[in-house]
Amino acid sequence: MRELVRYAVFLRGINLGKARRVAMADLRRLLTEEGYDNVASLLQSGNVVLDTDRPPAELGTSIEQAIEKRFGFAVGVILRSRDELARVVAKNPLLDVADDGSKYVVSFLARPLDMSIEDELAGAELGADRYAVDGTEMYIWCPGGLRDSPLMKTLGRMKGGPPSTVRNWNTVEKLLAMMQ
Known part of the structure; x- marks a missing residue:
């Protein structure tokens, strides 16, 4: 077994x-x-x-x-x-700017982003939003909130990306605590 x-x-x-x-x-x-x-x-x-x-x-x-x-x-x-999941929390590449767990999310990807999507994101006007990609996770900081986020709107318009699901940082940390 x-x-x-x-x-x-x-x-x-x-x-x-x-x-x-x-x-x-x-x-x-x-x-x-x-x-x-x-x-x-x-x-x-x-x-x-x-x-x-x-x-x-x-x-x-x-x-x-x-x-x-x-x-x-x-x-x-x-x-x-x-x-x-412990690695996702430990990595936390936006720790220096993300100070509100409800506006800081992780997009869990089924596979890594295609280079074309990363190139499109690199050229987008994102205002104060920030992101970091690490393998099959995309860390997203939206200080103005998710609803009006330029980054989230850009991601919503993109086609052909991997299946994904988003959880806010508070939820990610609670899930990890449940797994201990």
Whole structure:
């Protein structure tokens, strides 16, 4: 038997409006029924931690299939192990400017950004917004808030990037604490 690994499971695009609603109690129950251990959730926006011995590629697909079968719609899943999430928090490349965890977010990417997207971002007018890319994470600081952020608007217009999901810094730190 393989060793259990603790994962943060980020579900993409649930509970953002009236459609695609999933109660976290129902999600925890489903994942427990699917054989995952120590399942816990944070907030209502698709943040789950669990233990499993399944490899990451199998884990993500298994969770996506179980959610679609139970709830009737497809949900993308992005995973980070406890060690990977700890590295994200330790890296914190915008620590010197990001002083509000609600305006500082991490975009968890399914794969690294294509060079064309990085080139487009480098040429964009971002005002006071800042970002740093590190592999499959993009750290984003929006001191004026996310809604009016030039960087978030630029990212929203870009096509062809990797699947991703965004969590604010406060949530990232809470998830890591849950994984300890």
